[in-house]
Amino acid sequence: MGKEKITIVGSGNWGSAIARIAGNNVKQNPDMFDEQVKMWVFEEEFEGKKLTEIINEEHENRKYLPGVALGENVVAIPDIGEAVKGATVLIFVMPHQFLVKTLDQMEGKVTKGIRAVSLAKGVEVNGSDIKLFADIISERLEISCAALSGANIANEVARDRFSETTIGVRKKEDGDMWKKLFTTPKFRVSIVDDVAGVSLCGALKNIVAVGSGLADGLEWGNNSKAAIMRIGLMEMKSFCQEFFEGVKEETFLEQSAGVADVITSCLGGRNMKVATAFVKEKRSFEELEKEMLNGQKLQGIHTAKEINTFLKARNRVDAYPLFTNVYRICWEGKPAEELTDGL
Numbered sequence: 001m002g003k004e005k006i007t008i009v010g011s012g013n014w015g016s017a018i019a020r021i022a023g024n025n026v027k028q029n030p031d032m033f034d035e036q037v038k039m040w041v042f043e044e045e046f047e048g049k050k051l052t053e054i055i056n057e058e059h060e061n062r063k064y065l066p067g068v069a070l071g072e073n074v075v076a077i078p079d080i081g082e083a084v085k086g087a088t089v090l091i092f093v094m095p096h097q098f099l100v101k102t103l104d105q106m107e108g109k110v111t112k113g114i115r116a117v118s119l120a121k122g123v124e125v126n127g128s129d130i131k132l133f134a135d136i137i138s139e140r141l142e143i144s145c146a147a148l149s150g151a152n153i154a155n156e157v158a159r160d161r162f163s164e165t166t167i168g169v170r171k172k173e174d175g176d177m178w179k180k181l182f183t184t185p186k187f188r189v190s191i192v193d194d195v196a197g198v199s200l201c202g203a204l205k206n207i208v209a210v211g212s213g214l215a216d217g218l219e220w221g222n223n224s225k226a227a228i229m230r231i232g233l234m235e236m237k238s239f240c241q242e243f244f245e246g247v248k249e250e251t252f253l254e255q256s257a258g259v260a261d262v263i264t265s266c267l268g269g270r271n272m273k274v275a276t277a278f279v280k281e282k283r284s285f286e287e288l289e290k291e292m293l294n295g296q297k298l299q300g301i302h303t304a305k306e307i308n309t310f311l312k313a314r315n316r317v318d319a320y321p322l323f324t325n326v327y328r329i330c331w332e333g334k335p336a337e338e339l340t341d342g343l
């Protein structure tokens with residue numbers, strides 16, 4: 001069997017942090033992996049220069065992960081067809097709102113039967129229908145797709161601060177390859193057979209993190225934030241068990257993708273920080289995202305809206321009061337002070 005050829009589809013804050021890890025690890029395992037890691041970049045100008053040129057010449061993504069060196073073997077490519085040509089392993093890591101459009105551009109360009117993993121935290125909702133990105137990727141490209149999620153604030157992982165992550169796989173035997181690609185002494189990987197649980201925890205915790213930020217903006221203190229984390233985790237679990245089959249109980253409490261990601265996101269994530277500013281500064285999320293995140297994207301407010309659309313279509317809005325209050329505060333002008341009403 002030939003060596004695995006890696007392509008990363010996405011190059012934002014997390015995409016670049018994971019490119020650094022994969023770039024280093026392929027060099028540690030030369031029998032298993034080709035040395036070059038390709039990274040598809042949604043091309044843009046940064047400080048008067050193309051971002052791909054900056055990455056390829058300076059080996060740093062100065063826009064989305066400044067101050068962190070990427071290996072010289074990480075090659076930025078603006079053309080998606082060229083980036084995925086010949087790849088045997090795809091790592092999808094982009095804001096979830098762009099994933100379906102990106103898949104449209106990939107159709108017919110990916111070798112069928114290869115392996116992929118989705119690091120995007122989000123779900124796709126169409127009325128009463130909800131889909132995991134790992135499933136959409138599998139179906140659209142006829143490949144097998146795992147899901148990676150955990151308490152993984154990218155700027156910390158990129159600086160080798162100890163972190164853990166969870167990979168939900170469809171076939172246990174794929175676990176070894178994913179571990180070799182992502183594990184470092186400071187980034188610990190657990191493999192579980194729960195693609196749905198890992199994917200859904202990653203998506204839903206972003207709503208909880210927005211709730212935590214709203215409470216922070218109101219200066220309600222730590223007890224309130226802890227309560228939001230606990231209630232949020234319970235709503236996440238109920239949602240998974242009500243609408244998906246086979247989600248494992250252990251994923252919520254024993255895996256980084258579960259409780260640990262709720263905690264880190266509620267304490268220090270972008271969703272939390274921007275939601276805090278939304279309450280304190282009384283400005284729109286759109287404006288605050290642009291000003292505070294420099295091109296990085298919020299997921300939680302969109303997931304709150306998507307989950308609300310789904311719950312309305314299923315007539316189950318009242319069963320998820322935290323998710324619903326977060327949605328109404330972000331999108332319908334409900335006062336933030338009503339965050340805990342009906343909990």
Ligand SMILES: NC(=O)c1ccc[n+]([C@@H]2O[C@H](COP(=O)([O-])OP(=O)(O)OC[C@H]3O[C@@H](n4cnc5c(N)ncnc54)[C@H](O)[C@@H]3O)[C@@H](O)[C@H]2O)c1
Nearest residue numbers: 011012013014015042093094095098120121153154296297
């Ligand atoms: N940043 C983190 O700490 C972190 C950690 C774990 C998981 N995640 C998840 O990983 C996913 C990717 O996050 P990120 O931090 O790498 O992204 P990001 O928030 O840095 O977003 C910026 C990226 O979006 C791209 N982009 C902008 N417009 C686009 C378009 N129209 N089409 C395609 N791409 C476009 C930009 O080129 C850039 O690569 C998200 O779902 C996020 O929740 C993020």
Ligand SMILES: O=P(O)(O)OC[C@H](O)CO
Nearest residue numbers: 150151152153269270271
């Ligand atoms: O910064 P956030 O809120 O997008 O969260 C980042 C990661 O998902 C934390 O694990």
